[in-house]
Amino acid sequence: MGLTASSVGRGAADGGLQLRKKEPDDRVIALAGNPNVGKSTVFNALTGLHQHTGNWPGKTVALAQGRCEYKGRGYLLVDLPGTYSLASRSEEERAAAEFLSGGEADCVVVVCDGTCLERNLLLVLQILELTDRVVVCVNLLDEARKKELRLDLRRLELELGVPVAGVSAGRGEGLDGLCERIRSVADGFEEPRPRRTDAPRDPDERAKAFVARAQALAEGVVAGGGSGTVRRERKADRFLTGKFTGLPVLLLLLFFIFWLTIQGANAPSAWLQAGFDALEQLLWRLARALCLPWYVSGPLLEGVYRTAARVVAVMLPPIAIFFPLFTLLEDVGYLPRVAFLMDAGFCRCGACGKQALTMAMGFGCNAAGVVGCRIIDSPRERLIGIATNSLVPCNGRFPTLLTLSVLFFSGAGHSFSAALMLTGCVLLGVSATLAASALLSKTVLRGLPSAFTLELPPFRRPQLGRVIVRSMLDRTLFVLGRAAAVAAPAGLAIWCLANIRVGTRTLLALLTAFFDPAGRFLGMDGVILLAFILGFPANELVLPVAMMAFGGGAALGAVTDAGTGAALAAAGWTVKTAACAMLFCLFHWPCSTTVLTIRRETGSAKWTLLSVVLPTAIGVLLCRLVCLLA
Amino acid sequence: MGNGLAGLPELREGQAGSVEAMRMELSMRRRLMDLGLVPGTCVRRLQTAPAGSPIVFEIRGAKIALRRKDAADVLVRVAPWD
Secondary structure (H helix, E strand, C coil): CCCCHHHHCHHHHCCCCCCCCCCCCCEEEEEEECCCCCHHHHHHHHHCCCCCCCCCCCCCCCCEEEEEEECCEEEEEEECCCCCCCCCCCHHHHHHHHHHHCCCCCEEEEEEEHHHHHHHHHHHHHHHHHCCCEEEEEECHHHHHHCCEEECHHHHHHHHCCCEEECECCCCECHHHHHHHHHHHHCCCCCCCCCCCCCCCCHHHHHHHHHHHHHHHHHHHEEECCHHHHHHHHHHHHHHCCCCCHHHHHHHHHHHHHHHHHHHHHHHHHHHHHHHHHHHHHHHHHHHHCCCCHHHHHHHHHHHHHHHHHHHHHHHHHHHHHHHHHHHHHHHCCHHHHHHHHHHHHHHCCCCCCHHHHHHHHHHCHHHHHHHHHHCCCHHHHHHHHHHHHHCCCCCCHHHHHHHHHHHHHCCCCHHHHHHHHHHHHHHHHHHHHHHHHHHHHCCCCCCCCCCEEEECCCCCCCHHHHHHHHHHHHHHHHHHHHHHHHHHHHHHHHHHHHCEECCEEHHHHHHHHHHHHHHHCCCCHHHHHHHHHCCCCHHHHHHHHHHHHCCCCCCCCCCHHHHHHHHHHCCCCHHHHHHHHHHHHCCCCCHHHHHHHHHHHCCHHHHHHHHHHHHHHHHHHHHHHHHHC | CCCCEEEHHHCCCCCEEEEEEECCCHHHHHHHHHCCCCCCCEEEEEEECCCCCCEEEEECCEEEEECHHHHCCEEEEECCCC
16 A cells, blocks of 8 residues: 555566665665565565555565665666565566576575565475575564574574574664675575475476475474464454454444544645645745746746645545555554455455455555556456456545545535445445456456465564554655646646636636536536546646635635635535536446556557546446436 | 365364465465465465455464465365374
């Protein structure tokens, strides 16, 4: 979910990898490991970067790079996607295997989960077959201690023949030791002599030999293991994913998060707006003092500044509250459990349960969700995941839904019913995802659901403060960045539209009139439909642009809920209009970034077109339905 | 179910068995082998999703969810004392 520019940006989905060495003699270090063993945490701890971490398998889908220095030498770290083997069955496994067998790495660090060493050793043994220069990093020693596991890492080192370093990357323990071992291997001070597995050629027999050796190794190295924590975890799991409790708990959690968001976002939104208004007064005074002509101050202040300020005021508070909460759930390890709960539904619709994970990423950003679909192994199911991803409301659409549901369906101060409304929106999005998946797998993407394995990671205590601060900062930067990159130019454009006249009417009025019949047909009006079209670069723009258009571009009311409500009521909006606008907000074409990402991920214009038409058709259908019923 | 062979979903919650045979197509068998599930491995059944599938199994210290249909292709021998 912490999918910001870095993971959605251009670099994120490149097939190949361009190593970005700063110095020519930088050493290249590859980080490999099973999914969800804290590879990204090790990467962050070493490089000081903030590659997003989360407690669910498949979170790192792209190859991330970072640099660190140790004892005067530069190291370029490459974070490979987590894999169970190098057999390259899915996109991410292929990426990892390709990089490792390419021989570009001066040293491969295999990160292992100290609480699940036996299974992790399987990958270690496979990598030892490929290269000598391996350092085994046993991570999560703190978790292992909590589970009363005793690990004899010295013995492991002797048995494997390569350096072994124990760390707790989350706390920063043991990193120096790890760096020292990496240095000695990468610089050739130490010549690892891996003890390879004596395995037959036949793949099945070979797999058995590896498993047998990993088991023997683990028996010698791991001791203890209190049942207390294990029992507690089983209890928690029985509650969170149980037959009767699982789904109610999921719904309650969702509702509770929305309720907190609505409760918490109101006041800061009003403060921000008041601050922006005061600043605008100052800027006007400054403009007058500088004797700026209207055609300079108008576009800058009324266009650029106001739109950007409005986007920030409306977007920032809900997002800065919602996403840290979501990140907490993610860090605890709840998301894979959601995929577990929902798999039966997806299976019946001919899709993969992991689509629940990519759907959850879609809440953050649909473009990121589309990239995330790489965790789905079967190409058919991956296409279904990609084509249906924009059916859940992303970051940019969420505040529009929130504002409209507060204004038209609950009234200010009734955050309870507004939260219910939002939960309903999400459920509608999920139902549409399931229905569309079923439709696709019955028609253009025909096929049976393929085999499915999903690991439920151990629960981890999230680092509360760090997670919240980090995720709030990330989100704030994200919103501010978007405000500068898209809201400002869009503000300029809309100001021009509202102030350039053709005959007696402004361009904006002409355009709105042009779209009005279509808007009315969908139960909305021309203004909001135009706003949806102008919002193609970024969904955040829809409501601010609509408000600009309603205000005629000149004197505009405040962006507070009251101001927005008054403007919408003045434009003749009813509950029906709002309902249709919310439905269309949930289901219309994906934003331009998402469309480009889909094009790149599928490599096909046909599937891209399908991914645009599908949500739009659903939106049109539902809006018509509301029109006919209401 | 006595001491005979049984599919994984036939285990009771909390019950363990030792894998005897894996009767499934190649790609799924490989994938399970990657997770350390080979003949001889001890597997314990844990909780079941509300819809009756998937089911969580403990395989070599990790919790792995498998769909009921896939899990039925893994045959286990139940320990006589269990």
